[in-house]
Amino acid sequence: MKKIINRAEDAVNEMISGLVAANPELVDSIPEKRIVYRKQLNKKKVAVITGSGSGHEPDQLGFVGKGMMDAIVAGPVFAAPTADAIYEAAKLTAGNQGVLFMVKNYTGDRAQFSMAAEMCEMDGIKTKTVMTDDDVAVKDSTYTAGRRGICGAIFGYKVVCAKAEQGADLETLVALAERVNANTRSMGFSLTSCIPPAKGTPIFEIEDDEIEIGIGIHGEPGRERMKWQPADILIENIVKNILEDLPFRASDEVAVMVNGLGATPTMELYIAYRKVAEMLDAAGIKTFRSYVGNYCTSLDMAGCSVSLLKLDEEMKTLLLEPIEIPLHIF
Amino acid sequence: MKKIINRAEDAVNEMISGLVAANPELVDSIPEKRIVYRKQLNKKKVAVITGSGSGHEPDQLGFVGKGMMDAIVAGPVFAAPTADAIYEAAKLTAGNQGVLFMVKNYTGDRAQFSMAAEMCEMDGIKTKTVMTDDDVAVKDSTYTAGRRGICGAIFGYKVVCAKAEQGADLETLVALAERVNANTRSMGFSLTSCIPPAKGTPIFEIEDDEIEIGIGIHGEPGRERMKWQPADILIENIVKNILEDLPFRASDEVAVMVNGLGATPTMELYIAYRKVAEMLDAAGIKTFRSYVGNYCTSLDMAGCSVSLLKLDEEMKTLLLEPIEIPLHIF
Numbered sequence: 001m002k003k004i005i006n007r008a009e010d011a012v013n014e015m016i017s018g019l020v021a022a023n024p025e026l027v028d029s030i031p032e033k034r035i036v037y038r039k040q041l042n043k044k045k046v047a048v049i050t051g052s053g054s055g056h057e058p059d060q061l062g063f064v065g066k067g068m069m070d071a072i073v074a075g076p077v078f079a080a081p082t083a084d085a086i087y088e089a090a091k092l093t094a095g096n097q098g099v100l101f102m103v104k105n106y107t108g109d110r111a112q113f114s115m116a117a118e119m120c121e122m123d124g125i126k127t128k129t130v131m132t133d134d135d136v137a138v139k140d141s142t143y144t145a146g147r148r149g150i151c152g153a154i155f156g157y158k159v160v161c162a163k164a165e166q167g168a169d170l171e172t173l174v175a176l177a178e179r180v181n182a183n184t185r186s187m188g189f190s191l192t193s194c195i196p197p198a199k200g201t202p203i204f205e206i207e208d209d210e211i212e213i214g215i216g217i218h219g220e221p222g223r224e225r226m227k228w229q230p231a232d233i234l235i236e237n238i239v240k241n242i243l244e245d246l247p248f249r250a251s252d253e254v255a256v257m258v259n260g261l262g263a264t265p266t267m268e269l270y271i272a273y274r275k276v277a278e279m280l281d282a283a284g285i286k287t288f289r290s291y292v293g294n295y296c297t298s299l300d301m302a303g304c305s306v307s308l309l310k311l312d313e314e315m316k317t318l319l320l321e322p323i324e325i326p327l328h329i330f
Numbered sequence: 331m332k333k334i335i336n337r338a339e340d341a342v343n344e345m346i347s348g349l350v351a352a353n354p355e356l357v358d359s360i361p362e363k364r365i366v367y368r369k370q371l372n373k374k375k376v377a378v379i380t381g382s383g384s385g386h387e388p389d390q391l392g393f394v395g396k397g398m399m400d401a402i403v404a405g406p407v408f409a410a411p412t413a414d415a416i417y418e419a420a421k422l423t424a425g426n427q428g429v430l431f432m433v434k435n436y437t438g439d440r441a442q443f444s445m446a447a448e449m450c451e452m453d454g455i456k457t458k459t460v461m462t463d464d465d466v467a468v469k470d471s472t473y474t475a476g477r478r479g480i481c482g483a484i485f486g487y488k489v490v491c492a493k494a495e496q497g498a499d500l501e502t503l504v505a506l507a508e509r510v511n512a513n514t515r516s517m518g519f520s521l522t523s524c525i526p527p528a529k530g531t532p533i534f535e536i537e538d539d540e541i542e543i544g545i546g547i548h549g550e551p552g553r554e555r556m557k558w559q560p561a562d563i564l565i566e567n568i569v570k571n572i573l574e575d576l577p578f579r580a581s582d583e584v585a586v587m588v589n590g591l592g593a594t595p596t597m598e599l600y601i602a603y604r605k606v607a608e609m610l611d612a613a614g615i616k617t618f619r620s621y622v623g624n625y626c627t628s629l630d631m632a633g634c635s636v637s638l639l640k641l642d643e644e645m646k647t648l649l650l651e652p653i654e655i656p657l658h659i660f
Contacts, residue, residue: 001538002521002522002538002539002558002632003598004521004561004565005598005601006560006561007560011597011601012597014604015597015600016600017600017604018599018600018601018602018603019600021603021604021608022622023620054597055597057595058596158660208331208332230335230336230337231334231336231344235334258352263593263594263595263632264630265333265385265593265627265629266387266392266592267387268333268335269348270345270346270348270349271334271341271348273348273349273351274345274347274348277351290353291659291660292348292349292352294596294624297595297596299595300594300595300632302332302593303334319660320660327659328659329653329657330650
């Protein structure tokens with residue numbers, strides 16, 4: 001294993017430290033709790049918080065700032081953050097409007113956010129929790145009861161946080177978050193396993209000519225293992241599953257995300273996007289806005305996922321609201 | 331070799347097709363010439379064009395749009411674009427103010443841009459060419475006479491294109507581009523070789539415990555091959571070389587880019603940034619703005635580079651001018 005790290009056990013904390021150093025005007029952190037929070041807190045609005053195991057960056061710590069998350073709570077690599085840290089993040093960011101927890105559907109995250117919600121309640125902090133389960137690949141996988149939450153969750157962060165910024169109340173945000181989740185579908189495939197720093201070896205075996213279709217972002221098994229196929233066939237496979245699941249229909253308007261899992265060149269993501277666009281065109285589905293890049297990764301896994309959100313007019317407006325987060329280009 | 335491609339010989343054209351499909355409001359292309367150009371051309375200003383071999387995305391095709399490049403010309407993977415295509419891009423974008431070519435210093439690119447400039451001259455199109463050679467690692471490397479141009483070139487694109495947008499004339503832009511290049515220094519290291527699609531195998535051998543210090547973005551040899559070291563020691567090595575070369579001094583103000591070479595997780599880039607920030611602080615150098623992500627890659631190479639630009643007041647203003655390019659986050 002070769003990585004740009006010091007000690008594996010320090011990797012997450014040093015990453016957070018680097019993120020804060022790179023964005024001193026936008027974010028700050030409570031290192032011992034692995035909380036990253038927006039520097040200019042607005043306590044008149046509902047606070048929106050997410051959290052998960054680390055290793056999916058830029059999700060989630062890159063999404064803290066004005067117009068996006070008020071705080072995120074990072075766990076160790078691929079392991080849920082503690083209820084205690086989530087509770088601290090809620091105390092730090094909550095005003096009178098309460099806190100919305102947006103959580104990807106994994107058993108560990110569910111449990112910790114649920115405990116944190118109880119701690120908040122005892123403290124008089126009103127919370128609501130919305131789970132994201134956008135991955136159409138499998139149900140009841142490793143670490144999950146029901147469907148998994150993957151990259152499509154980021155559509156929810158953007159839309160819901162923009163609405164929170166406008167002063168919407170907690171119930172309105174819950175309804176919006178559930179509507180976004182209900183209209184989001186994702187699926188991915190991987191070419192390689194990632195190598196977590198502390199483990200130092202791949203978390204699953206995959207041959208040089210094999211593809212895992214429907215991979216999870218922690219390397220959980222997908223639907224099937226197949227021999228390598230050209231990009232167009234791989235993309236056709238996952239996008240067909242996505243389209244049929246909602247289902248998306250002609251004249252629907254969508255946001256599209258082609259997401260790299262960490263080690264995939266930008267060149268390949270645009271080749272993938274080309275086929276996605278061709279399929280959407282053929283289905284009469286209109287693309288409102290598209291995103292091509294690394295958004296929710298699995299460390300150094302090669303592969304990609306596709307996420308579609310069926311938009312309504314409110315979501316379209318909220319998707320374009322300005323944000324101030326660490327992921328600026330210039 | 332497993333990649334998200336169809337036929338290797340179609341990879342670059344399909345990538346361009348995907349980029350245009352993802353950004354129909356911003357860019358268009360001339361596929362047979364591999365030209366990507368800004369859709370809303372402004373012929374009253376100097377046109378700014380760059381080009382290089384493909385495989386470094388998002389550099390350069392992600393940087394086309396308002397406030398950035400008017401056109402880019404993509405070659406095959408790691409091979410210069412043709413003079414003919416560069417000339418076509420100039421004809422397409424040039425008004426009366428002429429064209430600025432901004433080119434990274436490689437022998438092949440120099441030759442093609444030089445020929446294109448001659449073709450433009452015969453056609454009455456005024457051109458100037460500025461070379462970037464920010465890499466402090468080596469001189470007279472494979473494909474290069476003098477120093478190589480790597481990721482720091484992107485600072486030049488941003489600053490010079492913002493000035494062009496304001497209506498500056500060709501001579502002013504040349505002087506600014508040379509001033510930015512003179513104040514930019516970069517160096518990188520790699521953990522792995524990339525695998526070009528058409529080759530299908532690594533372009534150099536490197537052991538599981540080895541690091542190439544001073545790597546080129548086409549896999550050209552660096553200064554030395556060493557055993558793996560912790561992130562802080564690797565970063566210290568390259569940043570020390572960068573700082574001593576200009577040299578950067580206490581109270582200088584800089585823009586900092588920590589650039590992933592394609593397969594490096596965001597987590598590792600922030601760990602790297604943390605050490606860069608620590609060294610700049612220790613040297614009394616002030617960071618005006620920082621960029622952490624994949625900007626100028628080498629396909630699926632693991633590793634990173636660091637670039638510093640010593641800023642003056644004009645550069646600071648230009649760096650923050652708004653842009654409209656394919657690399658939006660939301």
